[in-house]
Each structure stands twice: as structure tokens, then as C-alpha cells.
Amino acid sequence: MTLPVETIPVGLSGSQAVAQAMRQINPDVVAAYPITPSTNIVEKFSEFAANGEVDTEFLAVESEHSAMSACIAAAAAGARAHTVTSSQGLAFMWEALYVASGLRLPIVLHAANRALSAPLSIFGEHSDTMGARDSGWVQLYAENGQEAYDNALMAVRIAEHPDVMLPVLETQDGYTVSHSMERIELLPDDAARRFVGAYQPRYSLLDTRNPISLGNIVSPAHLFEMKRQVAEAMDKALEVIASVGQEFQHLTGRSHGLIEGYCLEDAEVVMVLLGATAGTARVAVDSLRAQGKPVGLLKIRSFRPFPVQQVAEALQGKAAVAAMDKAFSFGASGGPLFQDVCAALHRNGICIPLVNYVYGIGGREAMPTDLVQVFSDLERGAERGWSETSIRYLALRE
Amino acid sequence: MNNKRMDLSHWRTMPIGGVITQPGNSAQYETGGWRALRPVVDMEKCTHCMICWIYCPDSSVLVEDMKFVAFDLAHCKGCGICAFECPPKAIQMVQEGHFTRES
Numbered sequence: 001m002t003l004p005v006e007t008i009p010v011g012l013s014g015s016q017a018v019a020q021a022m023r024q025i026n027p028d029v030v031a032a033y034p035i036t037p038s039t040n041i042v043e044k045f046s047e048f049a050a051n052g053e054v055d056t057e058f059l060a061v062e063s064e065h066s067a068m069s070a071c072i073a074a075a076a077a078g079a080r081a082h083t084v085t086s087s088q089g090l091a092f093m094w095e096a097l098y099v100a101s102g103l104r105l106p107i108v109l110h111a112a113n114r115a116l117s118a119p120l121s122i123f124g125e126h127s128d129t130m131g132a133r134d135s136g137w138v139q140l141y142a143e144n145g146q147e148a149y150d151n152a153l154m155a156v157r158i159a160e161h162p163d164v165m166l167p168v169l170e171t172q173d174g175y176t177v178s179h180s181m182e183r184i185e186l187l188p189d190d191a192a193r194r195f196v197g198a199y200q201p202r203y204s205l206l207d208t209r210n211p212i213s214l215g216n217i218v219s220p221a222h223l224f225e226m227k228r229q230v231a232e233a234m235d236k237a238l239e240v241i242a243s244v245g246q247e248f249q250h251l252t253g254r255s256h257g258l259i260e261g262y263c264l265e266d267a268e269v270v271m272v273l274l275g276a277t278a279g280t281a282r283v284a285v286d287s288l289r290a291q292g293k294p295v296g297l298l299k300i301r302s303f304r305p306f307p308v309q310q311v312a313e314a315l316q317g318k319a320a321v322a323a324m325d326k327a328f329s330f331g332a333s334g335g336p337l338f339q340d341v342c343a344a345l346h347r348n349g350i351c352i353p354l355v356n357y358v359y360g361i362g363g364r365e366a367m368p369t370d371l372v373q374v375f376s377d378l379e380r381g382a383e384r385g386w387s388e389t390s391i392r393y394l395a396l397r398e
Numbered sequence: 399m400n401n402k403r404m405d406l407s408h409w410r411t412m413p414i415g416g417v418i419t420q421p422g423n424s425a426q427y428e429t430g431g432w433r434a435l436r437p438v439v440d441m442e443k444c445t446h447c448m449i450c451w452i453y454c455p456d457s458s459v460l461v462e463d464m465k466f467v468a469f470d471l472a473h474c475k476g477c478g479i480c481a482f483e484c485p486p487k488a489i490q491m492v493q494e495g496h497f498t499r500e501s
Contacts, residue, residue, distance in 0.1 A: 104415035165414060203417055213418040225409035226416050232409070 003253050007185035014145035014177035017184045018084075018110050018170075019044035021152035023054055024192035027108075028079035028199075031059035031070035035089040036122045037174035038112035042084040064089035068096035068107075075105035076214050078204030080156070082107065086174060087114035087128045094132070100167040101136025101230055103214060104202070106159035109137070110152055111171035112178040113275070113326075115362050123363020124174030126274065126326040129303075130336045136230045138168040138237050139304040141274040145182040147301075148172040150248065150256055153187070156196045157244045163236040165202055173276035173326075175363065187252065195251060234305045241302050258307035260299045261314060263289060267296025269378035270315060272341055273324035274300050277359070277366050284371035295375045306340045312348035315341075319382035320353045322374050324394075326360040334391050353386050359394035370395050425473070429456065433476035435491040437469050443488035450480035450489065 012020065015038065022030070022045045030049070032042040049058040057074075061067045064085050071081035085093065090111060100107050115121035116128055129139060138158060142148035151170040159168040172178055187195070203212050218226060238258060245256040262278075263285050264270065271281055278299040288295045298314050300307070315321055323342070325335025332339060334356035342354055357374055359366050374394065404419055405411040413419055437450075446466050451459040458474040460467045469480075481489040 102415065103417075202414070203419075210419070211421045213421075214415070216416055216418055218416050222406060222412070222416075225406075225412060226414075228409040229412075229414050233414075 004251060005188055005191040007187055007252065009183055009185055011181050012145060012184045013040065013179055013181050014142070014148045014172045015040035015112065015179065016044055017145045017149040017186075018152045018172070019048070020184075020186055021149050021192070022082060022110065023048045024187070024189050025080070025082070025153065025156055025196050026054045026193070027056050027082040029057045029059065029071065029074035029081040030083065031061050031067045031074070031081065032084045033061055033064045033067050033089060035064070035086050035114075037114055037124065037178045038084050038086040038089075038110070040178065041110055041112065045084070064092040065096060068093040068100065071107045072096060072100050072103065072105060075100070075107050076103065076204070077206045078199075078201040080199045081105075082110065084110045086112050087116055087122075090128045091116060091131060094135075097132055097135040097137060097167070099215070102226070104165040104230070104233070105167060106156075106165055106199075107167040108152070108155045108159055109167065109169045111169055112174045113171050114174040121362040122174075124176050124178075124276075125360050125362060126336075127328065129169060129171050130327040130329070132169065133304055133336060136166060136234070137304065138164070138166055138234070138241070138302070140168065140170045140241075140302055141300065142170065142172045142177065143276055143278045143299060145172070145177055145180070145184050146254070147256065148177060149184055149186070150252070150254060153192060153196055154241075154244050154248055154256065157247075158237065158240055160199055161240045161244070162202070164233050164240050166230070166233050166237065171275075176276040185252070191251065195248070238302070238305050238307060241305075256301060258300075258302045259310050259314060260301060262297040262299065264296040264298055264314060266294060268294040268319045269321070269375060269382055270296045270298050270318050271322045271324060271371065271374060271378075272298045272300065272311070272315070272337065273326075274303060274337060275326065277324065277326065277371075280366055280368055281371050283368045284375065287368065288372060288375055293375065293379065295378075300337070303337075303340075306344065308344040308347060311341060311344045312350055315345060315352065316348070316350055318352055320355070320378040322355050322357055322378055324374070325356060325358045328358055328361065338391075353381055353389065355381065355386070355389050356391045357394045358391055364395060366394065428472045429475050430470075430472045433471075433474060433494050435476040435478060436471070436494050436497060437474065437476070437478070437480050437489050438492050439466065439469075440488045440490070443486045445486055445488075447485060449483050449485060453479050453483045455479065
């Protein structure tokens, strides 16, 4: 198959790959504050800005709260505004995240996942982005540096789509992806720019011919409807993510949908997860398949909006499923991914054993042997039934 | 988004993001009912210096031909800044309850 463009292979870390995407996107404004492990993304981008390789107005703000506030102001003025953060930085932006989505500003946030303090951990897990799952931001999880680069470019198209007009968070696992070097196929600059296109803001505070007021107080008579609009945009985002992914596939040959299955069709037991651990899980699946075990993997790329129908269809008829959470949701029935998978199944009348594993907290590596163990547990459970389905903690010293 | 009347009847018709596309439509919201104290001018003392007009946070000092005319009682919230700033002390803040509905 010949592709329309010839990509450029480079050895880059996940952070550097996203920095390249940002360079090609050339946002009008980047306001950011550094935090491990996403620092390298914005650090690299600031070099591009200093060297005049982008036209971006680069604001080295005093905090992440300021970063998001500045992005909101810039986006409200009709600018393409991006930022970069992790962990406490994302948490510090929390109130502003809701402002961004409520004002329907297509800001893109490039994240590298990291644990939330306290106690302090700089290592990768999903607590930070999970804390923002109700904020009205689209969330895309990358398995590796290539996907992070691809998601960074597609994020702009998704956010700015007229049916969506929502901010998008695209993330990669901290350290595991952000600090690991891979072969990345970069699009040529002009192809990336053509794909991303020009920003057509729906409205702008600087458009004096069409004056608007933004961030107004709203009475109980109207706020509900305005938030309903955000819910509608999230629903529409499901189609938009899929169609933008298809367009990207024509360009690069790489397919990115809402979900991705690996040895899924004929699998009897399935592991569902987000992000980098999918790569490790493929190794586990391969080794078990070599022994003739019918195991499979369901990787979710779009966590928000959650692809309820697609997940339900993919898991229908399976003997047992493990939902793998790289974050706690303290006091809940299970982790965030488990809750969404459970609801997706229930909504579709699918009653199959679903077990939750919390893993990888504080950067604890999930080894192929750990994941093989999960598949064995699933197999055994599918055969003999389940004595309990409470939350299990993978590789925790109990 | 144009400069036109907003249809707030349904979530599908209203502008997104709580954006207001009609400039100055806050005038339609009457805040005069919030008042506990009403400004009253002694026109003998008023020098038409316009300082109350400059300070009023609610654009509720009505002026014509560079002269004070009246307070916009549909919007005046009774904050008393005009009385505080008036150089000849021509403005008194009076309990709203002293006025009947008709006055």
C-alpha cells in the first residue's frame, strides 16, 4: 500500500515526539509550567520557540493554574492554545479545567501521567488524569510514543471540530513512555500542518464586529441546559474521534479508533486496559497463545468519551474479563476503568464475570509474568466460578 | 455567532458555552428590587459635577445635556457609593421602606 506521504523515522522519547507534534501544530499560544515527567515536552518546545522554529507566543507562567487560565484567555480570544502538565500540575488546574470545557474552548493539554501526592511520587500511573474524568475534557490514552505523537496531532482536529468544541487531554504513561526512546515515524511538517489545518474559532473576544460576553453568571433557569450541551458534544466526540482516526489512517497507515483489540475475537478471557501496559499485555497474550490459551486484550484509547457500545460489543460472550486500573478510586466499587466497563456491560444487559485489578501504582512496573497471572486467574475463575470479586491488587505486598 | 436575539428556550437553540451574543442585555435584568437604601438628591446642593455618574457601578445615574436627571431605580442596587463620593453631599441614602410602591 502506498501512502500519500513519506514519513520520517527518528529515534525519540515519547516526550520529544509530542514536542515535535507541538512544533508542527505551531499553536498561537503555549502557557506552561514544568513538572516531572512531562517537563521534557514543554522544555523541548520552549527550545523551538526560542530558536524561532515556531511562531508561538510562549508564556512561562508561574504555576499550572496560571497556565490553564492563560490558555483559557487565549482560546477565548480566538487563539489555538496548548499546555503541558502532569500530576499535581493537572490537579492545580482542576477548577480551570471545568471553565475550559464549560466555555467550550478547544484547548489541548499534552500530559504525561504521574501519581498524585501525597506521599510524593514522580512515577507513572493514571491517578492524575482520572481525577479529571468528569470535567468535560476528551481523554485519549497512548500506548507508546508513536501513538502519543499521533494523538497530539489528532487532538487538535477533535477539539476544534464544530460538533465537539471541547478541550482535549492526550496522555502518555510517565517515564514508561515519556522517557523511553522508540522509533517514531514523524509526518513531514507540511503534511502535519495540512492535517491539523487552520483554527476557525466559533467566537472570539477580539472580534469587535461580533461582540460577546464570556464567563457570565447563569441562573438555575439555564445552567443545566448549557451543561447538557457539553454532554451532547461528548457524545458527538465518539463519532469525531473515529472519523478523524480514519482520516489519519489514510495519511499514515496507522489506525486509531476508540478501542483496539488484540487476539480479541476468539478470546475467551480478556484483559481491558489503558495506555502503556497494553504493550506488556501483548507479550503476555503472545506467550499464552503460544500455549494454546484463548486469551485476548481490549485496549481503550478514548477513555472520555467512554465507548460504551464498542466495549459492550467487544466483550459480549466472553467467559471472564479483567478491568485493569492504574489508579485507585477510593471508596468505590472498583477503579475508574472498572466502573465504566461494568456500567457499559450492565447497560447492554451483558452479565459476565468482571474482575478489577488495581496495578502499577506509584510506578510499580507490571511485568509480563504479573499479567500472565491475571489471565490464569481469569481462566480459573471462568472454569470454577468466583468466590469473591472484590478489588484485587496486582503485585502488592499483602 | 451573530449579534442577534438569543433563543434560550432549549439546549439545542441557545448559544454554546454560556456565551452572550446580545451586547448590553444585562439591562433586561432588573436589579432595582435588591435595594434596601435608595439614593435621594437634594437638587439645591447638586452641582452636576457628574462624579456620581462616574462612580456608579451599575450605570444607574441618568444624565441629559451634562446635567443629573435621575437615578435609574430599575437597576440601582442602593450601594451608596454615589452618596459617599458626592462632593457637596447632595445625596442621602434613605430606607427603601419609606417609599411606597408607586413612588
